[in-house]
Amino acid sequence: MTPPPVPGLAEASREIAAGHLSPGDLLDATLARIQALDPALHAFIEITGDRARTAARKAEQEIHDGVARGPLHGIPYGLKDLYDAAGLRTTCHSRVLLQNMAMTDSDATTKLDGAGMMLMGKLSTHEFAIGAPNPDLPFPCACNPWNVEHFAGGSSSGSGAAVASGMLPLAMGTDTGGSIRLPAAYTGIVGLKPTYGRLSRFGVVPLAFSMDHAGPLTRTVEDCALAMQALAGYDPRDPGSADIPVPDYLAELKAGVKGLRIGYARAFNAEAGVDAEESAALDAAAEVLRGLGAEVEEVVLPSRARFNAAGWTVIQSESFAVHARDLRTRPHDYARTTRERILLGAFVTGQEYVQAQRLRRVIALEVDRLLQDYDALIVAPFTGAAPKLTAVEHTPLRRDQPLTVLQNVTGHPALCQPCGMSANGLPLSLQLMGRQFGEAGLMRIAYAYEQAAGWHEKRPPV
Amino acid sequence: MPDHTEADIDADFASAMRRSGVTLDADRLPGMRESYLRYLEFVRVLDEPLSYTDEPAIALHLQPTLVKA
Numbered sequence: 001m002t003p004p005p006v007p008g009l010a011e012a013s014r015e016i017a018a019g020h021l022s023p024g025d026l027l028d029a030t031l032a033r034i035q036a037l038d039p040a041l042h043a044f045i046e047i048t049g050d051r052a053r054t055a056a057r058k059a060e061q062e063i064h065d066g067v068a069r070g071p072l073h074g075i076p077y078g079l080k081d082l083y084d085a086a087g088l089r090t091t092c093h094s095r096v097l098l099q100n101m102a103m104t105d106s107d108a109t110t111k112l113d114g115a116g117m118m119l120m121g122k123l124s125t126h127e128f129a130i131g132a133p134n135p136d137l138p139f140p141c142a143c144n145p146w147n148v149e150h151f152a153g154g155s156s157s158g159s160g161a162a163v164a165s166g167m168l169p170l171a172m173g174t175d176t177g178g179s180i181r182l183p184a185a186y187t188g189i190v191g192l193k194p195t196y197g198r199l200s201r202f203g204v205v206p207l208a209f210s211m212d213h214a215g216p217l218t219r220t221v222e223d224c225a226l227a228m229q230a231l232a233g234y235d236p237r238d239p240g241s242a243d244i245p246v247p248d249y250l251a252e253l254k255a256g257v258k259g260l261r262i263g264y265a266r267a268f269n270a271e272a273g274v275d276a277e278e279s280a281a282l283d284a285a286a287e288v289l290r291g292l293g294a295e296v297e298e299v300v301l302p303s304r305a306r307f308n309a310a311g312w313t314v315i316q317s318e319s320f321a322v323h324a325r326d327l328r329t330r331p332h333d334y335a336r337t338t339r340e341r342i343l344l345g346a347f348v349t350g351q352e353y354v355q356a357q358r359l360r361r362v363i364a365l366e367v368d369r370l371l372q373d374y375d376a377l378i379v380a381p382f383t384g385a386a387p388k389l390t391a392v393e394h395t396p397l398r399r400d401q402p403l404t405v406l407q408n409v410t411g412h413p414a415l416c417q418p419c420g421m422s423a424n425g426l427p428l429s430l431q432l433m434g435r436q437f438g439e440a441g442l443m444r445i446a447y448a449y450e451q452a453a454g455w456h457e458k459r460p461p462v
Numbered sequence: 463m464p465d466h467t468e469a470d471i472d473a474d475f476a477s478a479m480r481r482s483g484v485t486l487d488a489d490r491l492p493g494m495r496e497s498y499l500r501y502l503e504f505v506r507v508l509d510e511p512l513s514y515t516d517e518p519a520i521a522l523h524l525q526p527t528l529v530k531a
Contacts, residue, residue, distance in 0.1 A: 309503075313501075313504055316501075320482075324482070328482075331486075336490070340494060344498075352504075356508055357520055358519070361518060395496070
């Protein structure tokens, strides 16, 4: 019999605080779940059971001694294999970095370990956060726990699969064009791309410096708030880090949405080709929010062509700058899709890169002006539920660009959460976009929707 | 962006590939060229006029120099 899913952050925290669950017991349950499911799901590149065991013993001793490290004390987590953890390899799911031993911790590792959490392992990704689920990689690719023949999203695919399948209550991801939100959307969990600068990128292998974001994937919005409380904050080691005070993310979480104004980018979604199932699910989500007392009205966003031009020009150019040397000297250590996607940056001229950054500022200000009148915007994260793996595009520049690059261009925070199921039994997702550094308000709306709609209680059949 | 003939596009693509210093197998070049054409759609958008005062999104935010005591 398959061991049950491990509890989420809030539930585990309550159980540990009440003395009903010990970190050691939680670790045993987590390892049992991983051992049962991961051979089929491939969420993990490396499982760090011994390291977690040491952390569990320490947490148990500290709890026994009355040393309180906060609500995450004694709870497991995982890291997308772009994050450094001293003494472990950071491979980025690539042959290029197979022997890349981290000497220091990423900021996220430091903060989560400091909160008393237990690192369970490193999680699969699309190679360097830009590749695809290719067979020519050094590790297998993560599968969608709802249906292993369907795409798990990317690039934080292992993070999404691990949390959705109940192997972990928290996994860290990165998001340059949607890589936290898409796995969350495709696997029916919560994924937050915070405001650019809210979470430190220190110790995270870059894809595109000015577009990269670190962020959490969790099962519920409350879990997301708990993780953000531990993770957010200024870090002078990250040049993009913002020295802005961190609010109490739990203080207003359950305050409801009565009187809040929410814009619904319905025309933008239609222009992007969002399918009937996802459109209906978003319409229904808007109705739920109306029913809770929010004022929901349609809004107009800048054209998708402008977001794509600015976003993908920057991503291509910056990622090529990072990888040009290795691409020239050891091209076959990259999988074909990764190699060709990064090589696109060779087409971008200096003038085009600067124009993209200028356009980016213009449209970021346009969106920000819109958010002066609205507490959040509803924007589809994808055109529909997870496609079959055989339908996933492997072209260098995709015909259908992810919708999620919008918030990487503008830097605004965006959260995905489940909002329905497709006819073939796969999750649909609601994306809420908030004001700069307005993660607390965003999670407040997301929590109200989650509690009213209840889609977070659906679990994959594993 | 000026209008390009097929020959111009071929020449520009070959030039970009050469400048990249990265070699691809010949059977991969048609797919890369197709993506290059798709990228040129972005360039058309990037060519829309901006005002002189529209600065790039990435700008330096400097701190006072730390002086050794």
